Amino acid sequence: MQNLVVISLFLFTGFVSSFSAAYDFSEEQKRNVKLLMNASLHDDTGYRIVESLTTEVGPRLAGSEAEKRARDWAVRQFESLKFENVRVDTFSVPRWERGIETAEVTSPFPQKLSVTALGGSVATPADGVEGELHIFPNLGALKSMKNNAMAGKIVFVDESMARTQDGSGYAVAVAKRGQAAFEAHRVGAVAALIRSVGTSSHRFPHTGQMKSITDKNPGASVPAAALSAPDADQLARISHMSEHVRIKLILTPEVLPASTSGNVIAEIPGSKKDEEIVLIGAHLDSWDLGTGAVDDGAGVGIVMAAAHLINTTLQQRPRRTVRVVLFGAEEVGLVGAKSYTDTYQDQLDLHIVAAESDFGAGVIWRLGSANVAEEKHDVFTAVTEMLSPLKIIPGDNTSSGGPDMKYLKEAGVPIADLRQDGRDYFDLHHTADDTFDKVDPVKLRQNIAAYAAFVYLVADMEERFR
Numbered sequence: 001m002q003n004l005v006v007i008s009l010f011l012f013t014g015f016v017s018s019f020s021a022a023y024d025f026s027e028e029q030k031r032n033v034k035l036l037m038n039a040s041l042h043d044d045t046g047y048r049i050v051e052s053l054t055t056e057v058g059p060r061l062a063g064s065e066a067e068k069r070a071r072d073w074a075v076r077q078f079e080s081l082k083f084e085n086v087r088v089d090t091f092s093v094p095r096w097e098r099g100i101e102t103a104e105v106t107s108p109f110p111q112k113l114s115v116t117a118l119g120g121s122v123a124t125p126a127d128g129v130e131g132e133l134h135i136f137p138n139l140g141a142l143k144s145m146k147n148n149a150m151a152g153k154i155v156f157v158d159e160s161m162a163r164t165q166d167g168s169g170y171a172v173a174v175a176k177r178g179q180a181a182f183e184a185h186r187v188g189a190v191a192a193l194i195r196s197v198g199t200s201s202h203r204f205p206h207t208g209q210m211k212s213i214t215d216k217n218p219g220a221s222v223p224a225a226a227l228s229a230p231d232a233d234q235l236a237r238i239s240h241m242s243e244h245v246r247i248k249l250i251l252t253p254e255v256l257p258a259s260t261s262g263n264v265i266a267e268i269p270g271s272k273k274d275e276e277i278v279l280i281g282a283h284l285d286s287w288d289l290g291t292g293a294v295d296d297g298a299g300v301g302i303v304m305a306a307a308h309l310i311n312t313t314l315q316q317r318p319r320r321t322v323r324v325v326l327f328g329a330e331e332v333g334l335v336g337a338k339s340y341t342d343t344y345q346d347q348l349d350l351h352i353v354a355a356e357s358d359f360g361a362g363v364i365w366r367l368g369s370a371n372v373a374e375e376k377h378d379v380f381t382a383v384t385e386m387l388s389p390l391k392i393i394p395g396d397n398t399s400s401g402g403p404d405m406k407y408l409k410e411a412g413v414p415i416a417d418l419r420q421d422g423r424d425y426f427d428l429h430h431t432a433d434d435t436f437d438k439v440d441p442v443k444l445r446q447n448i449a450a451y452a453a454f455v456y457l458v459a460d461m462e463e464r465f466r
């Protein structure tokens with residue numbers, strides 16, 4: 001695999017002169033793009049950053065002492081890589097912590113099940129809850145039940161998720177994670193189980209937040225947990241054989257006093273228009289089960305290394321400032337993203353483009369956008385065409401751009417979406433298996449090459465995209 005990306009670059013070395021697109025990049029810009037791609041495809045800075053974060057900090061749940069250590073780590077990394085204006089913007093975040101989590105079938109075939117509490121779940125009593133199981137094929141079926149129709153039962157939403165390249169299966173499947181515990185309460189159930197939101201067939205459950213931890217009125221809910229896919233299959237089989245399946249569930253998560261989280265920010269100041277900003281981000285927090293390697297250690301490594309290579313490979317810095325933002329408390333409800341948009345409200349007009357890497361470590365195959373003005377589409381496409389040596393194709397102007405881009409996007413900031421191949425992403429997402437060994441250094445380099453080239457171009461060209 002290692003040489004494929006490198007070879008493909010050389011196959012396309014004639015690319016810079018072959019474009020006659022809607023924008024005339026200067027000879028220097030074309031040369032610099034080539035330099036950046038070559039440097040990135042032979043550099044391990046990004047991979048070492050992911051290794052360092054996942055090894056020296058490990059899991060880093062929002063608001064935890066470990067997330068604080070991650071911020072300290074990030075400041076040290078930025079400083080040693082010679083970034084400027086390194087700072088931490090702190091904010092307060094409610095804090096939830098996992099406790100004991102066990103589940104078992106008590107009859108007709110007693111056996112343990114592999115479960116994990118959903119983020120924000122309330123606790124069961126210390127000795128657990130037990131009830132008769134009722135399976136729903138999807139969230140809609142649970143929602144169609146009358147109030148109290150499931151009194152005393154444990155409801156189980158057994159809805160699977162489609163494996164897709166662009167991750168579109170997630171948006172559909174995640175609805176049950178957000179709503180099952182609240183719907184279960186409405187129908188009188190004592191607990192809710194869901195089939196994990198994920199595509200893995202392995203025996204580990206996928207966690208994830210239910211509603212945003214900052215939601216002041218989430219509504220009443222019951223203890224809620226995700227089952228691994230094979231355990232969900234097992235329950236389905238058992239319930240086919242017996243009308244009365246009983247489940248016992250113990251979950252003891254705690255809500256702790258509000259704690260501190262923060263965004264870590266660093267910059268490569270622009271050489272001519274340093275007040276104008278190209279933002280690239282990733283999130284620093286992770287779930288607690290794995291070490292947050294593909295979610296989102298990889299993104300941290302990609303954006304830090306891309307900006308670092310722009311700063312160290314080229315003779316002159318790009319015209320505009322490259323700002324790297326490592327968002328805190330993403331997983332529990334995009335708390336850092338909201339804080340950033342509030343803090344930099346007065347600068348949002350000066351944000352030329354923003355992008356987040358938060359979809360694992362697969363190769364980038366498409367570059368889409370959002371909020372790019374109609375008359376600027378051709379220019380954005382011309383930028384995309386400069387990335388064709390990396391096998392990246394143009395996307396449309398309706399992209400998400402990553403979770404932490406939500407509020408910037410709502411504020412009208414042009415968003416770029418360097419979309420990774422996510423077919424395997426949800427095999428690992430939010431599980432104990434999200435560890436450093438899953439990151440492929442060659443694929444990571446392709447990501448860094450794409451970010452470095454893209455960020456350099458949009459930071460150096462005079463054009464804006466609004």
Ligand SMILES: [Zn+2]
Nearest residue numbers: 283295296358
């Ligand atoms: Zn993420």
